[in-house]
Amino acid sequence: MLRSIRTDRVPNLLVLQYSADWLVRNLLLVPRFFLSESVIEKRKPLNAQARRAGWIGCNILLGQVPVDGRIDMVSDGIPIPTRQVRTEFARIRGLADIPPVVRGWALDTLNAVRRLNKPRFTLDEVYKFEDELKALHPANRHVRPKIRQQLQVLRDLGLLEFIRAGEYRMKN
Numbered sequence: 001m002l003r004s005i006r007t008d009r010v011p012n013l014l015v016l017q018y019s020a021d022w023l024v025r026n027l028l029l030v031p032r033f034f035l036s037e038s039v040i041e042k043r044k045p046l047n048a049q050a051r052r053a054g055w056i057g058c059n060i061l062l063g064q065v066p067v068d069g070r071i072d073m074v075s076d077g078i079p080i081p082t083r084q085v086r087t088e089f090a091r092i093r094g095l096a097d098i099p100p101v102v103r104g105w106a107l108d109t110l111n112a113v114r115r116l117n118k119p120r121f122t123l124d125e126v127y128k129f130e131d132e133l134k135a136l137h138p139a140n141r142h143v144r145p146k147i148r149q150q151l152q153v154l155r156d157l158g159l160l161e162f163i164r165a166g167e168y169r170m171k172n
Contacts (some may be wrong), residue, residue: 001040001058008100010035013060019077027074028062031089033096034069035060036104038111038136066111068092068159094157108136109150110159113170123166126151 004010013030041059046052062070071088072080098106112129113121126147134143151168154160161169 002037005035005037005040006100014073015062023077024074025077026072029071029073029085029089030060030062030065030069031071031092031096033098033103034065034092034107036100036107038104038108039064064111066107066114068110068114069107091158098153105133105137105140105146106150106153108133109147110154113151113154113160113168118170120163120167120169122168123148123151 001010010032012032013035015026015028015030016024017026019025039061041061043057043059045054045056048054069092071085073085074080095103095106109126112126112133115129116125127144130143130147133147134140137143137146140146151160155162155168159171161171163169
């Protein structure tokens with residue numbers, strides 16, 4: 001899975017939930033470019049007695065995918081209008097153009113901003129995630145400049161709006 005993410009060969013993920021009587025309850029689209037290394041959790045290798053002994057699988061941590069990357073197609077049994085789904089996909093499509101080696105940073109920064117849970121925020125508030133981002137990207141020794149860079153990337157993609165020095169607004 002990590003190799004697929006690094007080579008940008010991950011397919012879109014559709015998550016389906018159905019009721020006991022086989023009716024579709026929820027259908028969620030996670031676009032392929034939202035699957036980054038930070039949302040993958042390595043599992044233990046299969047034991048020696050297993051048919052595929054030594055094989056290592058993974059879990060996709062949907063809760064770690066930024067809310068922008070979880071597009072409802074069916075919600076509580078009600079289909080979402082096609083136009084609305086396509087509009088939401090088009091809003092985030094620019095992330096696909098970012099190379100996978102740096103896309104993870106953009107997604108992790110977006111996730112941090114979304115977790116602030118406020119439409120307007122400051123750079124200092126995003127800096128509170130510095131240790132968490134450092135843990136996700138241990139090879140980067142310049143986390144604060146990288147955060148500022150990724151806020152610019154998200155601004156250029158139209159996901160954020162720059163208000164004034166150190167102050168931003170989420171765009172819906």
